[in-house]
Amino acid sequence: MTEADPRAELISLLPRLRRFAHGLTHDSHLADDLVQAACLKALERWHQWQPGTSLASWMFRIVQTTWLDDHRMRQRQKTEALDDEMPDLPGEDGRVVLEQRSQARHLRQLIEQLPDDQRVVLMMVTVEGFSYKDTADALGIPLGTVMSRLSRARIRLADALNITGDEYAPQ
Amino acid sequence: MRPSDETLIAYLDGELDAAVFDEVDAALQDSPALRQRLQQLAESDERVRRSYQAALEAPVPPELIAAILNAPDPRLDDRARAAPQPTQPGLGARLRHWVERLLDQRAPLAFASVLALVAGGWVAWSIKPVAEPAEWALRSGETIQDPGLQVALETAPSGRVLRAAGHQLELLASFEHKDRHFCREFNTSARGAQAVDHLGIACREADGEWRLALLVSEEGPADPALDGYRTASDRQHEAADGYLRANTSGEPIDPVRERQLIDRTWTP
Numbered sequence: 001m002t003e004a005d006p007r008a009e010l011i012s013l014l015p016r017l018r019r020f021a022h023g024l025t026h027d028s029h030l031a032d033d034l035v036q037a038a039c040l041k042a043l044e045r046w047h048q049w050q051p052g053t054s055l056a057s058w059m060f061r062i063v064q065t066t067w068l069d070d071h072r073m074r075q076r077q078k079t080e081a082l083d084d085e086m087p088d089l090p091g092e093d094g095r096v097v098l099e100q101r102s103q104a105r106h107l108r109q110l111i112e113q114l115p116d117d118q119r120v121v122l123m124m125v126t127v128e129g130f131s132y133k134d135t136a137d138a139l140g141i142p143l144g145t146v147m148s149r150l151s152r153a154r155i156r157l158a159d160a161l162n163i164t165g166d167e168y169a170p171q
Numbered sequence: 172m173r174p175s176d177e178t179l180i181a182y183l184d185g186e187l188d189a190a191v192f193d194e195v196d197a198a199l200q201d202s203p204a205l206r207q208r209l210q211q212l213a214e215s216d217e218r219v220r221r222s223y224q225a226a227l228e229a230p231v232p233p234e235l236i237a238a239i240l241n242a243p244d245p246r247l248d249d250r251a252r253a254a255p256q257p258t259q260p261g262l263g264a265r266l267r268h269w270v271e272r273l274l275d276q277r278a279p280l281a282f283a284s285v286l287a288l289v290a291g292g293w294v295a296w297s298i299k300p301v302a303e304p305a306e307w308a309l310r311s312g313e314t315i316q317d318p319g320l321q322v323a324l325e326t327a328p329s330g331r332v333l334r335a336a337g338h339q340l341e342l343l344a345s346f347e348h349k350d351r352h353f354c355r356e357f358n359t360s361a362r363g364a365q366a367v368d369h370l371g372i373a374c375r376e377a378d379g380e381w382r383l384a385l386l387v388s389e390e391g392p393a394d395p396a397l398d399g400y401r402t403a404s405d406r407q408h409e410a411a412d413g414y415l416r417a418n419t420s421g422e423p424i425d426p427v428r429e430r431q432l433i434d435r436t437w438t439p
């Protein structure tokens with residue numbers, strides 16, 4: 001009983017787990033439900049965690065699988081409901097409208113539109129700073145798949161954001 | 172050959188092996204267009220990170236913390252789990268009790284933001300602003316009413332310095348009283364040019380309240396070396412040591428046992 005209380009260790013991870021869950025769900029209430037479900041699941045399966053390995057990557061994996069198991073359906077229902085409410089979401093023709101919105105909102109929308117599997121990898125590598133290998137291990141996918149999903153997501157974002165990079169533009 | 176976007180991304184992530192890294196470096200030297208593309212990718216990444224910064228910094232809801240603390244301790248084996256539950260409420264229930272009290276008050280506590288402070292893997296708590304002197308009216312012999320201090324005495328290991336809202340609280344050590352209950356020595360001070368410093372000893376009563384057994388207060392200049400806080404003087408420490416010698420073994424409880432006592436609600 002001299003090891004640290006696992007519950008306290010999970011609590012110390014909560015800010016990062018919530019950010020990750022927010023990236024998956026785009027809804028703060030759903031994100032907190034997801035984090036709570038994942039933490040309780042982790043405590044039930046605590047014997048499966050191998051001391052000495054990264055608790056964070058184990059937890060990110062549980063958050064992700066819990067999301068796939070329990071929350072994707074809810075998320076899909078929510079998206080369909082939103083689509084019903086807003087049939088005139090701007091497409092290519094609506095670019096002008098998008099540009100008038102705040103940059104942050106535009107970016108958030110672009111991220112939400114990414115396929116789920118690309119967004120998970122984007123959150124883990126670009127936002128959370130996991131290595132490709134740790135991400136591949138945590139998600140149980142090959143390293144090459146991490147790289148291809150990640151680059152598809154980032155190329156799409158960089159192109160859509162229309163950043164000029166003028167400083168380095170060819171003369 | 173122009174490196175692909177995928178290679179540029181791996182370059183940004185520090186995921187290329189040395190040989191390929193050097194090739195990309197050389198290609199970047201030669202090509203303004205490639206540098207522009209790298210810049211676009213890097214700027215896009217930076218915006219993605221920034222857009223999630225608020226989610227990282229948002230206060231963690233107390234309900235979420237309480238739900239985790241209320242879960243069974245997975246370190247207990249099946250036999251221990253099957254054993255009769257202690258009649259004392261567990262740590263999680265106690266913390267939730269405080270959390271609910273704090274939420275009920277909806278006072279200018281900013282408790283939610285305080286919960287965002289997670290002190291070394293443990294829950295931080297609220298220390299009220301100095302503008303509410305009644306909350307800090309500590310008097311020997313009275314039970315401690317401040318929820319932040321109550322939670323700290325009940326759950327925080329010794330040796331932690333907690334700072335919030337212009338106050339600093341340090342739990343110095345725990346002692347076993349000759350009457351078989353437990354006492355904790357703590358030091359609080361406010362930040363400011365002239366700050367009152369309290370060195371206190373609180374003892375846990377059978378009903379779970381913490382009663383102030385001793386309080387030695389002094390006003391004095393803040394110590395710039397302590398970021399504007401101050402610590403107890405020799406005179407304060409001598410008074411506290413006198414009390415501890417007379418009423419306890421005088422030896423602090425070791426950290427492992429203290430941790431067990433916190434987990435067991437301070438029952439011997």
